[in-house]
Amino acid sequence: MSNxxxxxASNITKSFSGVPAxxxxxxxxxxxxxxxxxxxxxxxxxxLLNILMGVLPRDGGSIKIEGRDVHFSSPKDxxxxxxxxxxxxxEPVPELTVAENIFLGRxxxxxxxxxxxxxxxxxxxxxxxxxxxxxxxxxxxxxxSIAEIQMVEIAKAISQNARIIIMDEPTSAIGERETExxxxxxxxxxxxxxxxxxxxxxxxxxxxxxxxxxxxxDGTFVGTGSMGDIDRKYLIDTILGKELQEEFSKFNxxxxxxxxxxxxxxxxxxxxxxxxSLKEGEIxxxxxxxxSGRSEFLNTLFGINAPHDGEAWIDGAKFTPRGPRDAMDAxxxxxxxxxxxxxxxxxxxxxxxISMASVxxxxxxxxxxxxxxxxxxRLQVENHQIKSSSIEMEVRHMSGGNQQKVxxxxxxxxxxxxxxxxxxxxxxxxxxxxxxxxxxxxFSRNGKGVIMTSxxxxxILGMSDRVIVFRKGRLAGELSGSDLNQDNLAxxxx
Amino acid sequence: MSQQVLAKDKGVEEPAKNSGxxxxxxxxxxxxxxxxxxxxxCAVLSVISPYFLSTNxxxxxxxxxxxxxxxxxxxxxxxxxxxxxxSVGSLxxxxxxxxxxxxxxxxxxxxLVPIMMGLVTGLTLGAVNGLLIARFAxxxxxxxxxxxxxxxxxxxxxxxxxxxSNLDATFRFIGxxxxxxxxxxxxxxxxxxxxxxxTLRYTTFGRYVYAVGGNPQAAMVSGINVRxxxxxxxxxxxxxxxxxxxxxxxxxxxxxxxxxxxxxxDAIAAVVIGGTSLAGGRGRIVGTLFGVLIIGVLxxxxxxxxxxxxxxxxxxxxxxxxxxxxxxxxxxxx
Numbered sequence: 123m124s125n126x127x128x129x130x131a132s133n134i135t136k137s138f139s140g141v142p143a144x145x146x147x148x149x150x151x152x153x154x155x156x157x158x159x160x161x162x163x164x165x166x167x168x169x170l171l172n173i174l175m176g177v178l179p180r181d182g183g184s185i186k187i188e189g190r191d192v193h194f195s196s197p198k199d200x201x202x203x204x205x206x207x208x209x210x211x212x213e214p215v216p217e218l219t220v221a222e223n224i225f226l227g228r229x230x231x232x233x234x235x236x237x238x239x240x241x242x243x244x245x246x247x248x249x250x251x252x253x254x255x256x257x258x259x260x261x262x263x264x265x266x267s268i269a270e271i272q273m274v275e276i277a278k279a280i281s282q283n284a285r286i287i288i289m290d291e292p293t294s295a296i297g298e299r300e301t302e303x304x305x306x307x308x309x310x311x312x313x314x315x316x317x318x319x320x321x322x323x324x325x326x327x328x329x330x331x332x333x334x335x336x337x338x339x340d341g342t343f344v345g346t347g348s349m350g351d352i353d354r355k356y357l358i359d360t361i362l363g364k365e366l367q368e369e370f371s372k373f374n375x376x377x378x379x380x381x382x383x384x385x386x387x388x389x390x391x392x393x394x395x396x397x398x399s400l401k402e403g404e405i406x407x408x409x410x411x412x413x414s415g416r417s418e419f420l421n422t423l424f425g426i427n428a429p430h431d432g433e434a435w436i437d438g439a440k441f442t443p444r445g446p447r448d449a450m451d452a453x454x455x456x457x458x459x460x461x462x463x464x465x466x467x468x469x470x471x472x473x474x475x476i477s478m479a480s481v482x483x484x485x486x487x488x489x490x491x492x493x494x495x496x497x498x499x500r501l502q503v504e505n506h507q508i509k510s511s512s513i514e515m516e517v518r519h520m521s522g523g524n525q526q527k528v529x530x531x532x533x534x535x536x537x538x539x540x541x542x543x544x545x546x547x548x549x550x551x552x553x554x555x556x557x558x559x560x561x562x563x564x565f566s567r568n569g570k571g572v573i574m575t576s577x578x579x580x581x582i583l584g585m586s587d588r589v590i591v592f593r594k595g596r597l598a599g600e601l602s603g604s605d606l607n608q609d610n611l612a613x614x615x616x
Numbered sequence: 617m618s619q620q621v622l623a624k625d626k627g628v629e630e631p632a633k634n635s636g637x638x639x640x641x642x643x644x645x646x647x648x649x650x651x652x653x654x655x656x657x658c659a660v661l662s663v664i665s666p667y668f669l670s671t672n673x674x675x676x677x678x679x680x681x682x683x684x685x686x687x688x689x690x691x692x693x694x695x696x697x698x699x700x701x702x703s704v705g706s707l708x709x710x711x712x713x714x715x716x717x718x719x720x721x722x723x724x725x726x727x728l729v730p731i732m733m734g735l736v737t738g739l740t741l742g743a744v745n746g747l748l749i750a751r752f753a754x755x756x757x758x759x760x761x762x763x764x765x766x767x768x769x770x771x772x773x774x775x776x777x778x779x780x781s782n783l784d785a786t787f788r789f790i791g792x793x794x795x796x797x798x799x800x801x802x803x804x805x806x807x808x809x810x811x812x813x814x815t816l817r818y819t820t821f822g823r824y825v826y827a828v829g830g831n832p833q834a835a836m837v838s839g840i841n842v843r844x845x846x847x848x849x850x851x852x853x854x855x856x857x858x859x860x861x862x863x864x865x866x867x868x869x870x871x872x873x874x875x876x877x878x879x880x881x882d883a884i885a886a887v888v889i890g891g892t893s894l895a896g897g898r899g900r901i902v903g904t905l906f907g908v909l910i911i912g913v914l915x916x917x918x919x920x921x922x923x924x925x926x927x928x929x930x931x932x933x934x935x936x937x938x939x940x941x942x943x944x945x946x947x948x949x950x
Contacts, residue, residue, distance in 0.1 A: 426837065447839040456837065464833035469898050470826065478827055479838035481820045488819050532838070 127186070128153045128317040129174070129205075129286055134183035136169050144169045147183060148343035149336050151286065151317040156308065158332035158349065159321050160361050162551040163521035166341035167321060171288055174319075175207050176200035187286075206284035208275040208292060216264030221246035223263050224278045249277045253307045269300030276307050280314075287311060288319045293327060294549045297412025298577060298616075305331055323551055324578065325354050339363050358552050370559050370584030374566040376404035380438075381571050382540055384423065387432035392418035393595040396432070400540065400571045405562055407586030408575040409611055415595035416575045417459055420542050424456040425449040436540070450479065455538035457529050459545045459575075461522070465529040468518040472510055473499040475517055475528050480535040502531035507557070523554025530561070541565055543574045547581060559585055579608055591615050649942070650891060650906045657910060661917035668920060675799060681912030682805035683708075683867075685905070686860045687879060688886035689812045690853030692904045695887050696816075697829040697846055698896030699756035701853045703745060704860075705879035706767035709872070711738040711861030713771050716780040716871030719787035727786045734865075735858040741767055742854010746847035756850075764880070771873045781870035791866025801863045808856065813901045825849060830897030885932065886911055889939040910935070 127150050134147030147170040151157050161167045172178040174185065176194030185192050187203050194200045197207075214223045221242045222229070230241040246259035255273045263271060272292055279287050289308070293301045308331065311318060320332055328335070329349060336346040337360050344360060358369065382400040387393070393415035400406050410416045422429050425443030434441040436452045443449040449456070458464050467475055476499045477484055484494040499513040506527045510520065517528055526546065533541065543562070547555040562585060566572045576582045582589055588602040591614040598614040601607075662669045687704045694701045715734030718725045745763050748754045793800040816822035824845045827835040836842045865871040890907030892899025911932060918928045 424837070445839070445841075446837055447841070450839045458837055464831065464837050466834055467827055467830035467897060470830050474823070474826070478823070478834070478840075481823050485820050488821065490818055490820055490823060492818075536839075 126153070127151060128188060130184075130186040130189075131170070131174065132184050134170060134173055134185070135181045136173060136178065137181060143341055144173075145341045146343045147173070147338070148346065149174075149319070150334075150346065151319060152334065153285070153317055154312055154315045155333040156312055156318045156320050156331055158328040158335040159319055159338070160328065160335055160357065161338035161344075162361055162553050163523055164340070165338040165361075167338055168290075169341075170338070171207070171290065171319070171321070174200065174205060174286075175288065176205075201282060201284070204283055204285040205288070206279035206282060206286070207288040207290065208272060208279060214263050214271060214274070216262065218263060219260050220250075220257055220263055220266070220274050221259035223274060224249065224259070224281055228282075245281070246277070249281045250274075253277060253280070253310050255303075255307060267296070267300060269296035269304055272296070272304060273307050276311065280311070284316065286317050286319070288321075290321045291323070291549060292320075293322060293324065299411060301327075323547075323549065323555070325357060325552075326578070326580065328357070329354065337361055361552055369556065370581070371556065372405075372559070372563050372585060374403055374405060374563045374587075376587045377402040377569070379569070381436065381569075382573075383435045385433050387419065387422065387429050387434065389418065389422055389427060389430050392422075393592070396592075396597050398590050398597075398600075400573060402569040402571055403566055404587050405566050405572045405574060405585055407582045407589040408573060408592060409577070409579075409582045409589050410575070410592030410598075410615055412577060414592040414615070416592045417544055418595075419592070420456065420544055420573070420575065423449070424454060424542065450536055450538075453537075453539035454542065455479075455533035455536055455540070456542045457526075457533055457544065457546055459548065461525055461529055461549075465532075466517050466525060469516060471514045471516060472503065472508065472520075472528055473513040476502050476513075476531045476535060479532050480537075483535065498535060499531075502534065506531055506561070521551075521554075523550035523557075526550050526554065526558070530558075539570050541570070541572050543572065545575055545577065547576070547578075555581075579611055582611065583608065650889070650903055650910070654906050654910050654913070657913055657917070661913065661920070665917070665920045668917060673916070673920075675802070677909075677912045677916045678802045678805075679799045679867075680916065681908050682799075682801040683860050683863050684879065684882045684886060684911065685805040685908040686808050686856050686863065687883040688890075688904050688908050689808055689901065690856035691880075691883040691887050692890070692892055692899065692901055693812070693816075693825060693849040694756070694853050695829075695884075695892050695894060696825050696896060696899055697849050698832070698894075699749065699846070699849065700760060700884070700894075701742075701745065701850065702757065702760040702880045703741070703763035703767055704853065704857050704883055705876035706764045706771065707738050707741050707854055707857035708861045708864065708876040708879060709874070710741060710767045710771040710774070711735070711858040712865040712871040712875060713774050713780060713861075713873055715787075715858075715862050716783055716865045717775065719784045719865075720780050721782050721784075727784070730784075730787055731790075731862060734862045735855060738858020738861060739851060739855040742857065743847070743851045745854065746850030749850060750843040750846040768873075775873065777873055779870050779872045780865075783865065783869050783871075788866045788869055791863050791868070801867060804859065804863060808859065809901065809905055816901050821845070821848070826897055828896075882911060885936050888936055891939070907939075 129149065129151040131147055131149045134144055136144040144166040147166060149159065149170065159167055169178065173180045176197045176199045179195065192203055215226065224246050225242050230238040230245065232238045243259050250257055250259060253273070253276065255277060257266065257270055257274065263274065266274065292304060296304065308318060322328060332349045334346065335349050337344040339361065379402045380399050381402050385397045387396040396419055408416045421427055423434065425445045425448050441452055443452065462468055467478065473496060477495045481490060484491050484498060496513060503510060503513060508527045509524050517525055546558050562572050562574065574585065583606065588600065589606055589611065590600050591598040591611065593615055601610050667673055687708065691701055691704065711734045714737040715730040718733050719730035741763065745759055749756050749759050790800055795803060816825060824840050827840055828842050828845045832842050864875055886907035887904050888894065889910055890899065890903030892903060914931060914935065915928060918931065
């Protein structure tokens with residue numbers, strides 16, 4: 123039996139400075155299958171994948187590829203055995219063409235040193251065509267979307283004859299339509315007999331695409347089997363290691379008073395004629411595909427860009443922000459979609475990140491009180507159970523979920539009344555998601571309100587009192603009560 | 617790529633225990649590594665040359681480094697915001713000649729006039745840098761490269777390329793005087809150091825400087841006025857160039873239009889040796905202080921040993937590269 127496996131990892135162990143990160147890593151990958159590797163942050167997934175990739179050496183255990191024992195000392199070794207990884211963290215060269223990226227370091231040559239562009243473009247076109255990917259190999263990679271870049275990476279993996287492909291959160295930054303294209307490419311890979319190890323925090327996706335699953339928790343293998351034999355609840359419960367009463371905790375009650383009103387907001391080329399209102403105690407969902415203009419709308423509402431047309435009121439007073447500072451003074455806070463890009467100072471401490479938007483509150487006459495600042499940071503760390511060694515810990519060492527909590531803490535320090543959350547649960551694990559949901563309900567009591575965007579339908583349905591649907595920069599409709607269901611959302615948004 | 621995967625893995629899998637210790641260790645190395653390096657160089661030099669540790673020589677070193685020190689402190693503010701100021705040498709020369717023109721010969725103005733003129737010249741030119749960089753998004757490298765040439769040209773134009781000598785004795789006190797046994801330039805340098813250290817560490821403005829350099833997008837979204845902070849750091853650098861201009865004219869008793877050529881290199885070197893990242897958002901003014909001292913002590917020590925200045929340049933360049941190498945390995949290991 124084990125001879126039929128593409129990859130078999132057993133009893134893998136790994137410690138960092140005596141602290142075990144992985145105690146019993148197990149993974150059995152069949153050829154021609156998509157294998158979901160599941161687990162919360164800190165479950166040991168990344169450690170296991172890095173060992174499979176040859177990035178980290180293992181302390182113990184065995185790895186077999188098609189029945190043969192292997193030892194990798196570098197990613198290059200792993201690649202030699204046909205293991206390739208596709209992740210957000212990859213940095214292709216944006217100024218080179220698609221074909222040049224695919225063949226980077228392996229360019230077809232003439233006379234030994236002149237790059238044979240014609241052959242390179244032809245070969246690239248072949249590989250892309252085989253996957254049904256409609257991308258011209260001569261365009262610069264930088265002009266492509268994230269999803270397209272990932273597909274180029276898949277093409278690259280195929281051109282390297284990779285048979286084992288690791289995909290780490292491939293859909294966390296792409297829209298629904300692009301996800302479909304990506305899945306199509308992944309299926310093509312599977313049909314070619316490749317094994318795909320697929321990591322994602324999106325449960326829906328796993329049930330759609332994966333054939334097998336392996337669950338890890340606290341550095342240990344918990345279970346494996348066929349996706350067809352389990353349901354969503356079982357998967358989440360097993361990942362968390364506890365019975366989950368309810369995935370979405372919702373206990374806010376919308377009131378009558380309007381705290382935000384927007385009329386006819388327009389920014390040319392981004393969104394047009396958007397009107398909405400937010401009531402106290404309400405969680406307003408904004409649903410729309412990636413590129414539907416929802417993030418651009420929130421950016422404008424927060425004063426980052428100016429609207430070309432339209433008006434807004436906060437608590438009945440006219441609101442015309444000239445920058446984020448004005449929006450903050452009016453009681454707004456904005457947790458952006460891109461944590462690392464515009465949410466965090468990743469190289470700075472938790473303390474500095476938490477106080478970043480509200481330094482003045484812990485200062486007098488321009489002097490920062492370190493004592494007050496530390497106190498505030500400690501309080502937030504405690505309230506939100508941010509896992510950290512101390513408030514001086516650098517944010518880049520933290521998991522996505524904990525980083526998101528730091529961003530949230532930063533904004534709570536500004537004491538907002540209107541909290542805007544753009545894709546608040548992207549790339550964070552199931553446990554942290556649940557804390558985020560609980561927090562949203564908690565926050566929106568006491569006369570405050572939340573605006574949340576999401577591209578995950580269960581989340582929008584589970585958390586929103588009312589939903590505004592964006593389509594191509596326009597308001598496609600508003601749903602509440604019994605109209606708020608999956609069919610209507612899907613119909614309005616596409 | 618492997619480094620990124622590795623970094624991500626460490627963060628995700630073992631957030632708490634390990635990074636606490638390594639963070640403290642790396643903090644220790646950042647804070648004290650450069651001091652240890654400095655003391656080590658001093659120890660070696662004092663063994664080789666007994667004269668090195670004499671009060672006279674040490675004061676001499678301090679006097680020599682004070683001008684580069686003042687420039688390097690301004691440079692630290694700029695580099696912390698991901699910027700660079702290549703124009704410091706020219707700004708210094710320009711301020712120096714303007715100040716000297718009010719302090720020369722029998723018609724010298726009251727001492728405050730040349731001082732103000734020098735400082736205002738530096739501040740104004742620095743503000744022009746800041747304005748164009750912050751407001752019109754001209755890359756700092758390009759803007760200050762242009763200013764390097766423009767300010768130098770203005771310096772020559774101002775007095776037809778002639779030096780201004782015969783400076784007033786009161787004015788020369790800025791460069792030659794001694795108070796409580798300490799040379800005035802050294803006191804000025806220390807004063808600038810303390811104020812800057814305090815500003816970066818304890819004021820909201822200091823926080824904003826780090827935030828803007830660490831992630832300008834995040835700073836902007838967090839309500840920080842990124843343009844104002846950017847403008848201000850170049851203005852500060854310019855103001856300190858003005859001060860350095862006063863110091864150099866007063867020390868030599870004359871303002872030379874060709875003074876300060878290539879001074880930006882020593883200032884940048886001190887900042888980099890001091891551990892401040894050219895990528896912004898990371899670094900300390902204390903590091904710059906010791907960066908300045910290391911360069912000064914090396915120059916002095918090699919002089920004492922009779923090493924030719926040609927070799928000194930090779931050594932200094934090597935030290936810069938070494939410092940950055942150590943910094944890189946520290947970053948990737950933490």
